[in-house]
Amino acid sequence: MEPTADHPSASPKPSSPPLPVRLSLAPYKAVPGGFDGAWWPYSRNLVDELPVLVAALDGVGSITRVVLGIDLWPDIPHQVPVGRHFVTAGWFVSGHEQNEILLCSYVDGFRTLLVVPPATAADTAAWLMSAPVPADGRHTATELLATATARFEVPPVDDPQ
Numbered sequence: 001m002e003p004t005a006d007h008p009s010a011s012p013k014p015s016s017p018p019l020p021v022r023l024s025l026a027p028y029k030a031v032p033g034g035f036d037g038a039w040w041p042y043s044r045n046l047v048d049e050l051p052v053l054v055a056a057l058d059g060v061g062s063i064t065r066v067v068l069g070i071d072l073w074p075d076i077p078h079q080v081p082v083g084r085h086f087v088t089a090g091w092f093v094s095g096h097e098q099n100e101i102l103l104c105s106y107v108d109g110f111r112t113l114l115v116v117p118p119a120t121a122a123d124t125a126a127w128l129m130s131a132p133v134p135a136d137g138r139h140t141a142t143e144l145l146a147t148a149t150a151r152f153e154v155p156p157v158d159d160p161q
Contacts, residue, residue, distance in 0.1 A: 021056040022116075024129040035141075038129050039101065040116035044073050046089065051082045053103075063087055063105050068115070069098030099141035114141050124152040 022040035041049040046068075054063045063082075070076060070091035079086040092098065099117065104110045116125045128148050139147075 019052070021052045022125075022129065023053065023056050023113075025111075034139075035100070035114045035144075036111040038114040038116055040120065040125050040129060041118055043118050046073055046076055047080055050080045050087060050089070054082045054087060057103065057105075057111075062107055063103050065090065065104040067092060067102040067104075069096065069100065071098045072115070072117070097141050099145055114144060117145070120145075120148075121152060124148045127151065 019042055022042075023037065024039075025037035026035070039053060041053070043049060050066065057063055062085075065088045066080075067090040068076065070093060073091070076089050076091050078089060080089055092100075099115045101113050101115050102110055103113065114128065116128050120128070128144065
């Protein structure tokens with residue numbers, strides 16, 4: 001008998017262990033108005049990525065809510081299962097900074113992380129992960145990503161034809 005939507009298969013598909021989180025954190029509230037760190041997810045699948053991020057931040061306090069850019073995440077469910085609880089997800093509308101995530105904790109308030117796009121080149125992402133918080137806290141996520149891309153972009157070689 002074939003499994004149906006009403007009667008899922010008795011043997012669930014084996015899942016591979018999650019990849020390690022790519023996260024860099026600054027000391028809490030190090031730069032008022034700046035980023036508290038950077039996160040480089042492997043994909044734009046929030047259901048896969050958020051549990052790993054929240055688990056990595058477990059020592060920070062219980063994350064209960066996240067807010068992120070709707071333009072860059074194709075599917076943002078209202079509730080994401082994380083361990084034995086759910087994290088409520090919301091979104092920034094178009095026009096707001098899209099490459100950031102706001103993580104709300106009932107213990108430590110909130111943290112804002114720069115979201116490094118999954119397809120970012122490794123050297124560019126490494127630079128963003130090592131220095132996500134500008135000294136003055138005045139740069140937006142878009143500005144930081146543009147600076148990093150320009151810094152590591154290989155100029156095209158002119159073809160002498």
